[in-house]
Amino acid sequence: MVLDPPLARPLLGRLVVIGIGLIGSSILRAAGARSLAGTLVAYDAAEAVRARVGELGIADEVAATPAEAVADADIVILCVPVGAMGAAAEAIAPHLKPGAIVSDVGSVKGAVFTALRAHLPEGVHIIPGHPVAGTEYSGPDAGFATLFRNRWSILTPPEDADPDAVARLTGLWTAMGANVETMSVEHHDLVLAITSHVPHLIAYNIVGTAADLEEVTQSEVIKYSAGGFRDFTRIAASDPTMWRDVFLNNREAVLEVLGRFTEDLIALQRAIRWAEGDKLFELFTRTRAIRRSIIEIGQETAAPDFGRERG
């Protein structure tokens, strides 16, 4: 898995990343590796993170303030938790030049678009975005340049968005290796509720349920986790602040999908109680086909057990 070679001429002048965690630092690395911007600028509210970004050498400039960061910016990408988007937008708003593009990488788009529109001035292009990529690790050291390669990056431009601005942002994501798709904020939030948010919630939940059982010790849960449980612990190790904000900000879609999940689960529970083996067998057969499709379109490895190294 490698990136294409660097461009002879950058796509844009100043690319500014606000919030340098897993995603923010991966954008810096991907854009840096391919020389996508004349100047790569990083800002993080935490002084320790700014210092670490300086040490890592993944930005041309590490700004000391949001104002300094976004001065003369062509594209600004907010990579802060969804709940912090409003404050970040407020901090940069007075310092943006007209025609600048402001985007983000939040896993929720409706609430973020509302927050950005509340704070950003006329003349700035607001084009929310969401690269569907990540790992269970957090922070500036966790990022890597190929994170977005062969992954989908969703843009949710408002209906009156400037096509040229959308094209420029699309070009940036494409150059970082992503496939770009556009859709409405509402549809994004529903699609992600089923493909990401509810899966995370049930993973967090089963790990919590296991930890709370009185009759089974935590040590037993850990020892025998290879039976299936440990798969769930991976996404249940994801950043707590980010995920709290996702659930608080995509409430309606999450509750809708969760309601269906629970309804289906209770039907399975009933099938088990009444020994309706055919119902179980029918579902267990149907679900295999979906994994095959995910492997076929190159979004998953076919190696057994994710090909993981065995301790």
Place this chain on the structure above:
Amino acid sequence: MVLDPPLARPLLGRLVVIGIGLIGSSILRAAGARSLAGTLVAYDAAEAVRARVGELGIADEVAATPAEAVADADIVILCVPVGAMGAAAEAIAPHLKPGAIVSDVGSVKGAVFTALRAHLPEGVHIIPGHPVAGTEYSGPDAGFATLFRNRWSILTPPEDADPDAVARLTGLWTAMGANVETMSVEHHDLVLAITSHVPHLIAYNIVGTAADLEEVTQSEVIKYSAGGFRDFTRIAASDPTMWRDVFLNNREAVLEVLGRFTEDLIALQRAIRWAEGDKLFELFTRTRAIRRSIIEIGQETAAPDFGRERG
């Protein structure tokens, strides 16, 4: 990950494996690689599987009938689905020599012990077992010799079991690389309900819920699965017959754990509805520690995203 070198002298004379799928074929391969038995005998009810085992060359003898397979057997390991254990025991019962050990690898122990005891004669040692290891693939080609290495294999001997027979079976599993633990059938079935059975059920369930959503196309679910969903599709691709039998035969423990899971999930749902961010944050922080422990005891890789190759 390698096995220890072959033994100079086998641990036992005839080791018989009945049912040659992922687990059965892995036992043949592990025992073969280390010369653990004088003669390795395989039997499967399906003629095509018997032929394939012959082609693979992983057994010294491929028996044509259960009677032929278990004649003069020292240890017989039943590797058929839990619901087929009774019939398998019935088929071999008249042909076992006194003092033979009959074990199994089923993911449920209470129902299996009852089924074996109903069919096997006095003088045969019944010692149910369960290696907590596997992949999402099935069949004789899916097995490999190191599957049990550094995994736990649970034995559930009855209280009046012959200590010498338990020691011989323990020795066999240890020689295949497993760590052996003994516990009661009841405790096993509860531990596995939380570490394996309910995780599989909720994985199957979320994949089914996703497939049934009207507002989100199946193609969207597949495209954006990297957001978390695809992790669940792995175990939801496991063998349908095996898993149907698990749920039908470990009903009580599964319903008990499932009840707690649902209760906890409804509490989370309520926390989302009422925007109780602190409750979400507290759980999401607590669950991280469990993954760290699983990695620390060598049951999981620390590599991001399971270290999987990215398509």
